[in-house]
Amino acid sequence: MSHPxxxxxxxxxxxxxxxxxxxxxxxxxxxxxxxxxxASSLVSKDIPQSPTxxxxxxxxxxxxxxxxxxxxxxxxxxxxxxxxxxxxxxEGCYKQLNPLFDPTKSSTYSNISCQSDQCLHWLDTxxxxxxxxxxxxxxxxxxxxxxxxxxxxxxxxxxxxxKPVPLQGVAFGxxxxxxxxxxxxxxxxxxxxxxxxxxISQIGPSIGGKRFSQCLVPFHTDVSITSKMSFxxxxxxxxxxxxxxxxxxxxxxTPYFVTLNGLSVGSTYLPYDSSxxxxxxxNMFLDSGTPPTILPTKxxxxxxxxxxxxIALTPIVxxxxxxxxxxxxxxxxxxxxTITAHFEGADVQLNPIQTFISPKDGVLCFGFTNTxxxxxxxxxxxxxxYFIGFDLDxxxxxxxxxxxxxxx
Ligand SMILES: *[C@@H]1O[C@H](CO)[C@@H](O)[C@H](O)[C@H]1NC(C)=O
Ligand SMILES: *[C@@H]1O[C@H](CO)[C@@H](O)[C@H](O)[C@H]1NC(C)=O
Ligand SMILES: *[C@@H]1O[C@H](CO)[C@@H](O)[C@H](O)[C@H]1NC(C)=O
Numbered sequence: 336m337s338h339p340x341x342x343x344x345x346x347x348x349x350x351x352x353x354x355x356x357x358x359x360x361x362x363x364x365x366x367x368x369x370x371x372x373x374a375s376s377l378v379s380k381d382i383p384q385s386p387t388x389x390x391x392x393x394x395x396x397x398x399x400x401x402x403x404x405x406x407x408x409x410x411x412x413x414x415x416x417x418x419x420x421x422x423x424x425x426e427g428c429y430k431q432l433n434p435l436f437d438p439t440k441s442s443t444y445s446n447i448s449c450q451s452d453q454c455l456h457w458l459d460t461x462x463x464x465x466x467x468x469x470x471x472x473x474x475x476x477x478x479x480x481x482x483x484x485x486x487x488x489x490x491x492x493x494x495x496x497x498k499p500v501p502l503q504g505v506a507f508g509x510x511x512x513x514x515x516x517x518x519x520x521x522x523x524x525x526x527x528x529x530x531x532x533x534x535i536s537q538i539g540p541s542i543g544g545k546r547f548s549q550c551l552v553p554f555h556t557d558v559s560i561t562s563k564m565s566f567x568x569x570x571x572x573x574x575x576x577x578x579x580x581x582x583x584x585x586x587x588x589t590p591y592f593v594t595l596n597g598l599s600v601g602s603t604y605l606p607y608d609s610s611x612x613x614x615x616x617x618n619m620f621l622d623s624g625t626p627p628t629i630l631p632t633k634x635x636x637x638x639x640x641x642x643x644x645x646i647a648l649t650p651i652v653x654x655x656x657x658x659x660x661x662x663x664x665x666x667x668x669x670x671x672x673t674i675t676a677h678f679e680g681a682d683v684q685l686n687p688i689q690t691f692i693s694p695k696d697g698v699l700c701f702g703f704t705n706t707x708x709x710x711x712x713x714x715x716x717x718x719x720x721y722f723i724g725f726d727l728d729x730x731x732x733x734x735x736x737x738x739x740x741x742x743x
Contacts, residue, residue: 380494380568380569381494381495381496381498381500382494382495382565382566382567382568382569382570383492383493383494383500383502383538383542383565383566383567384492384493384494384495384563384564384565384566385397385398385492385493385563385564385566386561386562386563387411387549387551387561387562387563387564388552388556388558388559388560388561388562389551389552389553389554389556389558389719390518390520390521390558391518391520392554392626392715393410393411393521393624393626393715394410394411394549394551394623394715395408395409395410395411395520395521396408396409396410396411396525396564398418398420398490398525399490399491399492399493400420400436400441400488400489400490400491400507401436401438401440401441401442401443401444401488401489402441402442402443402488402489403441404489404491404499405436405437405440405441407420407433407436407522407523408433408520408521408522409521409522409523409524409525410521410523410524410525410624411525411527411549411564411623411624412524412525412526412527412528412622412623412624413527413528413590413591413621413622413623413624413725414528414589414590414620414622414623414624414625414712415473415475415524415526415528415533415589415624416526416528416529416530416531416532416533416536416589417458417471417473417481417507417508417524417526417532417533418505418507418508418523418524418525418526418533418534419473419481419483419507419508419509419510419513419523419524419526420435420436420507420508420509420510420522420523421435421436421481421510421511421513421522421523422435422436422437422438422483422486422509422510422511423435423436423437423438424511425510425511425512425513426511426512427512427514428510428511428512428513428514429513429514429515429517429519430519431519431520431521431522432519432520433520433522435522436509436522438486438488438509441488443488443489443503444486444487444488445486445487445488446468446469446484446485446486447468447469447484447485447486447487447506448467448468448469449461449462449463449464449467449468449469449470450463450467451469453469453485453487453506453532454469454471454485456531457506457530457531457532458471458473458485458532460472460473461485464484468484468485469484469485470482470483470484470485471483471484471485471508473508475515475524477515477516478515478516479513479514479515479516479517480512480513480514480515481508481510481512481513481523481524482510482511482512482513483508483509483510483511483512483513484508484509484511485506485507485508485509486506486507486508486509487504487505487506487507488504488505488507489501489502489503489504489505490502490505490507490534490538492566495563495565500542502538502541502542505534505537505538506532506537508523510523524624527547527564527623527725528588528589528590528591529582529588529589529590529591529725529727530588530589531588533589535547535566535725535727536727538566538567539566539567539727539728542566542567542568543567543568543569544567544568544726544728545726545727545728546566546567546570546571546724546725546726546727546728546729547564547565547566547567547570547724547725548564548565548570548571548572548722548723548724548725549562549564549623549718549722549723549725550562550563550720550721550722550723550737550739550742551623551715551718551719551720551721551723551739552719552720552739552740553688553689553716553719553720553739553740554692554716554719555688555693556740560740562739562740562742563742570724571724571726571733572722572723572724572733572734572735574735576735576736577733577734577735578678578680578681578682578683578733578734578735579680579681579731579732579733579734580593580594580678580679580680580681580731580732580733580734581593581594581679581680581730581731581732582725582726582727582730582731582732583616583617584730585617590620590621590622591620591621591725591732592616592617592618592619592620593617593619593620593621593678593679593713593732594614594615594616594617594618594619594678594679595607595614595618595619595676595677595678595679595711595713596614596677596678596679597614597677598634598638598674598675598676598677599674599675599677600638600641600642600645600672600674601641601645601672601673603641604677605634605637605638605641607631607634608631608633608634608709609633609634609637610633615709617710618709618710618711619710619711619712619713620710620712620713621712621713621718621723621725621732622712622713622714622715623715623718624715625712625714625715626692626702626714626715626716627702627703627704627714627716628702628703628704628711628712628713628714628716628717629703629704629705629706629711629712629714630703630704630705630706630711631705631706631707631708631709631710631711632705632706632707634711635703635704635705636705638674638703639661639701639703641672642661642671642672642674642701643661645671645672646663646669646670646671646672647670648663648664648665648669649663650662650663651663651664651698654698657694657698657700660700660701660704661700661701662694662698662699662700662701663698663699663700664697664698665697665698665699666697668687668688668691668699669687669691669699670687671687671690671691673685673686674690676713676717678732681732681733681734683721683734684736685717688719688720689702689716689717689719689720690702690703690716690717692716702714702716702717719739720736720737720738720739721734721735721736721737721739722734722735722736722737722739722742
């Protein structure tokens with residue numbers, strides 16, 4: 336089966352080339368380990384946290400697996416549930432810079448039996464192997480696939496005060512055949528969706544509730560700058576300027592569906608579906624694994640028309656690499672309009688820093704694209720520079736504007 340997440344479109348493959356040069360100039364994965372010893376004094380509880388940074392269109396989140404703990408960096412993905420990492424042996428797996436997780440070196444690792452609930456009910460593609468292990472195959476919309484065995488081990492978070500927060504027996508995929516559009520810094524995917532096998536569904540009950548919050552730094556941010564994902568009690572997004580929208584519960588429990596009534600470009604309002612009087616509930620989901628925001632074609636075209644009208648530059652039409660995207664030649668950010676996403680009960684304002692992305696030097700492209708489907712995806716560019724809280728118990732998504740490079 337295929338999960339509607341983790342889509343990479345050409346814009347972001349192009350984006351990769353320009354960033355790689357910079358990355359070769361000094362990035363080392365070690366940079367993202369650092370956890371400031373003196374975090375905010377506001378934080379009194381031991382809230383489990385994970386440093387997360389922006390890398391080639393995805394957000395890489397640090398997770399410590401096993402005993403002794405080994406660091407892995409997985410793509411933070413609210414559009415899928417299974418957390419997996421490549422494990423030795425991994426023949427035919429994509430190339431990775433860091434050593435793969437070795438189950439034989441962890442004293443707390445165990446295989447999950449195929450008769451377990453996790454294999455039979457939580458993971459819809461689990462099946463019994465000859466020796467009673469749970470073999471899984473998990474596929475993504477981007478055509479990437481991980482195949483392996485379902486396992487469990489201790490996952491250790493580090494709290495804001497620097498204390499380790501170990502959580503035992505977390506089910507994850509030990510990938511033994513992982514293929515697809517991954518880069519060599521990515522060691523797997525962290526499934527942050529709402530289904531039963533997702534990380535938050537599993538750990539929520541032991542950390543005071545099924546909720547977590549993220550603050551994604553904008554993509555032009557230096558890769559050494561991390562922000563934090565926070566989990567459980569104390570991770571709520573609160574205070575001045577918070578707006579919340581209901582999560583819409585559908586049969587598919589993985590995606591966080593919300594209702595987008597429409598978008599404004601400056602003061603021009605564009606309804607989500609101008610051909611219908613009422614908007615269909617849960618017409619979008621938030622996906623940290625998808626870079627652009629994806630809209631039905633009609634709304635996308637109206638949006639692009641309005642955005643063009645409000646930008647004094649001439650769009651690029653002669654660069655085949657850029658395809659149909661709305662792009663401009665400019666060395667600074669575009670002096671573009673504020674776009675407001677009108678979610679049910681929550682207006683979220685986006686500035687050009689959240690709506691224009693540089694796929695290569697001197698070019699900025701509009702970070703939205705289109706689909707022939709009626710439903711859309713609210714991608715990770717548009718989620719940047721907001722504290723976003725996902726509360727699976729209260730069924731709300733909350734937003735608060737925040738410079739995530741200066742997250743408290
Ligand atoms: C888990 O399963 C693998 C693959 O069959 C096997 O090689 C390994 O010994 C098992 N590990 C444990 C701890 O049972
Ligand atoms: C590994 O995965 C690829 C892609 O899903 C598949 O074509 C191939 O048969 C798999 N190899 C093994 C040994 O299972
Ligand atoms: C996306 O929009 C472009 C330009 O408006 C259009 O040509 C194309 O068919 C659309 N694609 C889909 C999948 O709807």
